[in-house]
Amino acid sequence: MKFFIGQAVTGENIDELRVELGRVYKVLEDKGHSSYDTLRENQEKFEGNNTKREIMEHAFRKIDDSDVFFAIIRSDRKSEGLLMEIGYCLSNNKEILLAVKSDVKNTYLRELANRVIEYDNSDGLVKQLMEVDL
Incomplete structure (x- = not known):
C-alpha cells in the first residue's frame, strides 16, 4: 500500500x-509499503516556489495517489494544512x-479516523x- 504521511511541520524541529x-519509513518499507511526505520531497524548496493553493493542490494529488x-x-497545536488534508x-x-x-x-480526530494508534x-x-x- 501507499501511505501519505500528513503532519504539522511549521514550528516543529x-x-x-x-x-x-x-x-517510520523503514517500518513501512519493511512491511512492504511505500510512503510519501513533504519532508521527503524537500518541503522548503517546494514551498519557496509555489503558492499555498499550489502546495495544497499538490498534496491533494499525492493523497489521491495513496491508499492510506x-x-x-504530536501536540495540541493545530495545523491548517493537516486539517485541510484530513477534510x-x-x-x-x-x-x-x-x-x-x-x-x-x-x-476530535480520534473520532474521525478509521484506525488510531496512541503513543x-x-x-x-x-x-x-x-x-x-x-
Whole structure:
C-alpha cells in the first residue's frame, strides 16, 4: 500500500522530524509499503516556489495517489494544512490512520479516523507501527 504521511511541520524541529520519519519509513518499507511526505520531497524548496493553493493542490494529488492517509499528531497545536488534508480525505472516503501522542487531548480526530494508534514518544510510535497490522 501507499501511505501519505500528513503532519504539522511549521514550528516543529525539522531535524527531529526527519530522524523520526526515517524510522517510520523503514517500518513501512519493511512491511512492504511505500510512503510519501513533504519532508521527503524537500518541503522548503517546494514551498519557496509555489503558492499555498499550489502546495495544497499538490498534496491533494499525492493523497489521491495513496491508499492510506497516515496522520501523525504530536501536540495540541493545530495545523491548517493537516486539517485541510484530513477534510479532503474524509470527503473522498480515503482511509485515515491516526497516530496521536497520548498526551494530546484537544482533538476530535480520534473520532474521525478509521484506525488510531496512541503513543508516548518516538520509540513508542515506531513500536506501535511494527505491531499493528497495516
